[in-house]
Amino acid sequence: MRRLAIVVAGVALAGAAILTFGTGPAESDGMVLRDGDPETVALGAEVYAANCASCHGADLEGQADWRIAGPDGRLPAPPHDETGHTWHHDGETLFNLTKYGVGKMIGDPNYASDMPVYEGILKDDEIVAVLSYIKSTWPQKIRARHDDMTAQQ
Template sequence: MSLLLIAACSEQTDTRSAGSALDRILGRDISPEQITRDFDPDQVAHGQTLFQKNCAVCHGQNAEGTPDWRKPLENGRYPPPPLNGTAHAWHHSTEELKRFILNGGPPGEGRMPGWEGILTDQEIDDILIWIKSLWPDEVYQGWYTRIENRPK
């Protein structure tokens, strides 16, 4: 499962300076309050199993992605990016990530197939919870306060 639009983003996150990367990309300060992740351990474990069964062939067993994922292949498409907090999954809301998984990647940008009718909504939610559980605290904090929970 490749999140194509994520691969098309241009900034890479260095988890050692995630706050500054988020500030540079989004131009806002990270909320000083610490966000607590209260993921259901069973959901995380189920998401990991589903990811390894369906997604790891492209994204790696630990969501580490493809080396040189930011460099287009000969056909102009991008290889699968990391989803572990070192790339761009955190640039997108849960709703957007779910849509990428269901519908696949935008034409011409990558090879992400659509998983609608293959994975259930709950299975996709579980996979996304596992992916988010991998993100460093600074990345999750920035994502939650700036992307997921931003005023609409």
Template sequence: MRLANVSLSILLVALISGCGEEKVDGRWYTQSQVDRGKTVFLESCAECHGRSAQGTFNWRTPLEDGSYPPPPLNGSAHAWHHSLDMLMRTINKGGASIGGQMPAFEDELSDDDKKATIAYFQSKWNKRIYEAWLDRGGL
């Protein structure tokens, strides 16, 4: 009886923590991460990158100060050229070093929330773009 209680406890902890949750279409993230990422994205990123991660109009054209507007993150721009580490670094340090105006979120968001945000916008990438990202060493 005692062994059954221990096994049940382990199973409950695994379920609550998300262990064993299936990855979305074989990708690195889970649906729970995408759902959390959507919330974080809408609260912290959508004002500049758009509610659907579509970026701004003329995102390729520099602004008067020489910086670039927020690009799309939905797979239609260059975000898929950057590894997960580079995406995390950009979120942490901001976009000034790469020609943008994005603020740093290093002290604003947890690492889990940053990864969830990436999961959310990557969930908008079609299979071809996601596989190209993997082929470039995305993970």
């Protein structure tokens, strides 16, 4: 009987640890971006400039006609500023899209996209930093709306 109580207590502690500390990348458990953390935002700006700006623009403006597929059927890079749709997606979706790509997210390995898959290229913390940087540039009203979306997850 005492042994059963010890096993039950151990399982309860393990469950509590998982609930408290999570098991995934920093962003995936609730995916709260750190747009108010100057160090994270600064790192994100550097990583964005080196990996994202060539397509999404130095000022997050995206490519022209980003909603219209080109002759190859692929969509141009969307803006990440307030004029785009990035802020319409919760942090976890943005993280997974960046790390694993659209094809994996929608379950279509043949989905054609110019968006690189950053798994194995960027560390999870770098992806979080880029997304935090992007969010830090949005007007406060949009940032608050994104916070509300995240809280509802």
